[in-house]
Amino acid sequence: MDGNRRYARQIGEHVLVGHAKGAATASKVLEWWIKYIPNTVGYSSPTQPKYLTCWAFSSENFERAEDEREGLFAMMVAEFKSLAFTSLVHLFRVRVQFIGGERHRFPLELLETMDMVEEITSSYDGLFLQIAVGYGGRQEVVSAVQSLVSQGKEINEENIGKQTYCRQRGIPPVSLIIRTSERRTSGFFLWDTQAAELHFINKLWPQLTEIDWLQALESFSRREIRGGK
Template identity: 85%
Template sequence: MDGNRRYARQIGQHVLVGHAKGAATASKVLEWWIKYLPNTAESANPKYLTCWAFSSENFERPEHERDGLFAMMAAEFKSLAFTSLVHLFRVRVRFIGGDRHRFPLELLDTMDMVEEITASYDGLFLQIAVGYGGRQEVVSAVQSLVAQGKAITEQNIGSETYCAQRGIPPVSLIIRTSERRTSGFFLWDTQAAELHFIDKLWPQLTETDWLHALRSFSTREIRGGR
């Protein structure tokens, strides 16, 4: 989800206005994900969705922007806990990423609350990446293996990624707005992932864009890297 700040500059507004618009787009994506799930080809089957909301590099943003984002995320996550679609479709919400100690207590408490409220759900699975970095995830996996005295092998590293630890399969499709790079998103679990780039800023994403991404993926010959 990229382009919030550029969107704000384009309309002559403060960067937090762009982030607020981006948060609204993320809420719409949740609706589109659920709305079109029954009509999606079996090959796409988007039962799992991960949104990268805040990267480990974002901690270096100016303090006023960072604090504004923390407050906004706390409000949005709290709202998520009481969203009817989440409970109707039994969406389990989990947060992934490192450096949690760098987040304010209010945000951490909200994240814990959402995870606890949806812990028993098993209909759909939503992951929200906050404080996440792709290299950081791989380093964390290796450190965990070392601490356990296990060999550093591909299989063992693959069992320690965020996806593996939560029973989430490797990524099938990456949808990226405004840029044509993955920025280290799930470095380990995207080896065979398909890519879909949208030449729009994240706040400009539309329902048609979402449908086009799913349609594009469902018509591809998926070889899984073979």
């Protein structure tokens, strides 16, 4: 989800205005995701995905200016609390989980809010929403290796694969990456995107529309998926 700050600058507003607009777009994506999945619970079609991950805050974002960083933290608290009481989440039994490292760098209120959302939705198994906060692709791989070392296990592909955020939560490898604004993955799920398809949208994240979402799914549905083979 890229382009919030550039959007704000284009309209002559503070960067936090762009982030607020980006948060609103993320809420719409949640609606579009569910809207186009008939008979949602138990559905497994790759073009009507059961699993969705949104990268909300990267490990590099900790280096942003303090006022922007603190504003983002406050915004995430408000958005995550709202998510916990969103009717769609409960109606379609969406399990929400947060992934990422360096949680010690987040304010206590944000940590408590993330814990609350995970607890409220912990029994759900209809759809699965992951929100990446403080996430970095290299950091994830390093964390996986460190975990193996601490357990005294051999460092090989199979064991590292068992330690990724997705694998630890029973989430399958990524099938499709949708990226706005830029034509790069920026380290998103370095390990679990080996065979992922890519779809780039030449818009800033706050400008994303329902048609853009549908075109991404339609593009994916027309591809010959070989899984890297």
